[in-house]
Amino acid sequence: MDLENQRRVLEFTEEFGAENMLIILGAAEAEAAGLAAETVTAGDPTYAGPLAGVSLGLRVFHVFEPEIKDELDPEVYEEQLGMMEMVLDVDEIVEEMKGIREEHGQFN
Amino acid sequence: MFPVIKGAAYILAHTPDMVLHNGTTQTTERTVNPDSDYLKQVPKNLRSLEQFVSYPPNQTYIGNLSPDELAEIEMPWYDKSVEGGAAIGEMGEIFAQDEFIGWIKISDVFDLVLLEKDFTDSIRAKIEGRTGLADNFRTALSEGVSAERIEKEIADKGAEALIHDGQTVGCVKRAHDIDANLNAHVIFENLVSKASAAMALVTLIERWDIDPESIDYVIECSEEACGDMNQRGGGNFAKSIAEMAGLIHATGSDTRSFCAAPTHALINAAALAQSGIHKNVIILAGGSTAKLGMNGKDHLKKGLPILEDAVGGFAALISENDGVHPVLRTDLVGKHMVGTGSSPQAVISSLITAPLDRGDLKITDIDKYSVEMQNPDVTKPAGAGDVPMANYKMIAALGVMRKEMERGDIPGFASKHGMVGWAPTQGHIPSGVPYLGFATKDIMAGKIHRAMIVGKGSLFLGRLTNQFDGVSIVIETNPGEVEADTGVSKEEVRQMVAEAMRSFAASLTE
Numbered sequence: 001m002d003l004e005n006q007r008r009v010l011e012f013t014e015e016f017g018a019e020n021m022l023i024i025l026g027a028a029e030a031e032a033a034g035l036a037a038e039t040v041t042a043g044d045p046t047y048a049g050p051l052a053g054v055s056l057g058l059r060v061f062h063v064f065e066p067e068i069k070d071e072l073d074p075e076v077y078e079e080q081l082g083m084m085e086m087v088l089d090v091d092e093i094v095e096e097m098k099g100i101r102e103e104h105g106q107f108n
Numbered sequence: 109m110f111p112v113i114k115g116a117a118y119i120l121a122h123t124p125d126m127v128l129h130n131g132t133t134q135t136t137e138r139t140v141n142p143d144s145d146y147l148k149q150v151p152k153n154l155r156s157l158e159q160f161v162s163y164p165p166n167q168t169y170i171g172n173l174s175p176d177e178l179a180e181i182e183m184p185w186y187d188k189s190v191e192g193g194a195a196i197g198e199m200g201e202i203f204a205q206d207e208f209i210g211w212i213k214i215s216d217v218f219d220l221v222l223l224e225k226d227f228t229d230s231i232r233a234k235i236e237g238r239t240g241l242a243d244n245f246r247t248a249l250s251e252g253v254s255a256e257r258i259e260k261e262i263a264d265k266g267a268e269a270l271i272h273d274g275q276t277v278g279c280v281k282r283a284h285d286i287d288a289n290l291n292a293h294v295i296f297e298n299l300v301s302k303a304s305a306a307m308a309l310v311t312l313i314e315r316w317d318i319d320p321e322s323i324d325y326v327i328e329c330s331e332e333a334c335g336d337m338n339q340r341g342g343g344n345f346a347k348s349i350a351e352m353a354g355l356i357h358a359t360g361s362d363t364r365s366f367c368a369a370p371t372h373a374l375i376n377a378a379a380l381a382q383s384g385i386h387k388n389v390i391i392l393a394g395g396s397t398a399k400l401g402m403n404g405k406d407h408l409k410k411g412l413p414i415l416e417d418a419v420g421g422f423a424a425l426i427s428e429n430d431g432v433h434p435v436l437r438t439d440l441v442g443k444h445m446v447g448t449g450s451s452p453q454a455v456i457s458s459l460i461t462a463p464l465d466r467g468d469l470k471i472t473d474i475d476k477y478s479v480e481m482q483n484p485d486v487t488k489p490a491g492a493g494d495v496p497m498a499n500y501k502m503i504a505a506l507g508v509m510r511k512e513m514e515r516g517d518i519p520g521f522a523s524k525h526g527m528v529g530w531a532p533t534q535g536h537i538p539s540g541v542p543y544l545g546f547a548t549k550d551i552m553a554g555k556i557h558r559a560m561i562v563g564k565g566s567l568f569l570g571r572l573t574n575q576f577d578g579v580s581i582v583i584e585t586n587p588g589e590v591e592a593d594t595g596v597s598k599e600e601v602r603q604m605v606a607e608a609m610r611s612f613a614a615s616l617t618e
Contacts, residue, residue, distance in 0.1 A: 028498065031491055083453040086505040
């Protein structure tokens with residue numbers, strides 16, 4: 001995950017509390033989504049950014065996951081995300097996200 | 109009448125030593141972790157010039173291997189080679205690192221680059237043999253200096269070393285003692301950009317036998333900035349490059365928009381040529397050493413050599429309509445607007461379908477889309493996926509949403525209307541323009557009728573806006589004498605004028 005984004009996630013968590021945080025990802029691949037999810041739960045796996053060694057355990061979902069999709073206006077979803085949902089391997093992304101949450105999430 | 113694209117040229121400089129000494133992934137590592145294993149592994153995993161030249165995507169970049177032929181070679185490509193692959197291509201050329209250093213030297217007009225005497229002699233013939241260079245630059249290598257002098261500049265005065273085969277063969281001096289915009293590092297990066305753009309320009313002039321005095325304007329579209337502390341991005345790389353090739357009737361300016369800049373430059377050049385302001389406009393850009401080895405850590409981790417070992421450049425000539433070369437449809441231009449939004453759907457619609465709708469065309473009416481043509485051999489092992497393929501899938505999905513295609517057509521769309529990527533990951537260099545040369549050739553040969561060039565840029569990297577950017581333009585077969593923008597031929601105009609005059613004459617006699 002981008003170092004600047006890690007810094008912002010850390011700052012918001014300190015300001016609002018980990019239990020009040022929800023991270024929504026939009027990564028195009030399962031591997032990339034998994035890495036970002038790992039960063040905000042277990043800590044930065046590349047040990048390069050502000051979240052290196054910091055296990056926040058935050059709630060994290062990909063925007064394609066039903067938990068998020070069902071909360072959105074279907075028309076807006078179709079307009080903004082319908083095309084990408086058709087293109088990307090959604091099942092693989094969802095699977096990857098579930099695995100990371102089960103392993104490292106603290107607010108499931 | 110619509111302007112035309114007359115030809116394009118592409119160059120690569122093989123820069124293995126610069127990967128280690130000038131690529132930001134490696135220089136950052138040296139600052140953070142100077143004893144890292146990675147830095148020790150880099151020199152052992154660099155490609156030789158022979159491997160670099162015969163690497164299939166590089167052969168495609170300089171025009172020796174068509175995109176279709178490249179697609180037939182099974183991936184990954186890093187362990188494949190094109191038999192008989194030459195450094196001189198139909199549309200470009202591959203330069204060895206020592207020669208490239210010579211071009212950096214002749215690009216310097218402020219006596220900031222020093223090269224060692226013997227090294228200078230070893231490259232002199234190559235530089236002096238370039239007929240496309242203006243005489244005063246062709247002979248600008250000078251005698252060279254002693255190795256001691258160079259070492260002293262590096263040790264005592266903050267000069268940046270120029271290294272070839274592990275040996276210091278020269279240096280770039282700082283241009284100011286305090287001004288960070290003129291320190292040796294910035295001067296080096298700017299000279300790299302200028303030199304590689306000049307190599308592309310000279311290659312274009314030599315390949316297509318262009319009269320340098322016929323060029324009216326040059327648009328440079330790289331990602332560098334030149335100036336001092338009072339005007340950090342003062343600019344005009346363009347004119348400095350035009351000077352090197354003796355374009356004595358040209359001026360120029362720079363266009364910036366990260367990776368989208370080359371397509372902006374193409375559209376701007378088309379507008380200048382169509383309006384008649386300038387008849388012949390060259391767009392060009394050099395490359396950057398900062399991006400060398402950008403994904404090197406991932407490549408080594410997966411057992412690959414360092415694949416980002418090239419500085420790239422390109423140049424293309426846009427002219428007034430000659431009735432022969434492919435036309436740039438300036439009425440079919442796409443743009444990502446401030447109000448477009450950043451969802452991929454909105455982006456692709458603004459760039460692809462908005463211009464098509466204006467021409468009453470369907471997505472499948474474009475024979476080939478040239479998007480971000482990054483070489484997937486480089487990006488896939490680094491976790492960035494296959495960039496052109498991702499773009500083609502998005503375009504196809506949009507086609508399905510618009511009911512112009514069936515969902516089952518998505519997988520086949522990329523091979524029919526797309527291409528595999530072959531360009532080095534030099535930011536702006538892979539963006540849309542790598543196909544200009546092949547597009548010109550294939551349209552003129554009647555192999556395809558219509559192509560779309562798409563450029564996209566990540567503006568957020570500059571930290572001034574979260575806006576995304578992109579522009580696109582359609583290129584197609586020149587209909588010949590037909591006035592394509594009105595749909596009226598010269599003969600019809602003549603008849604209409606004759607008719608009008610007859611009725612006018614009749615009105616006088618009445």
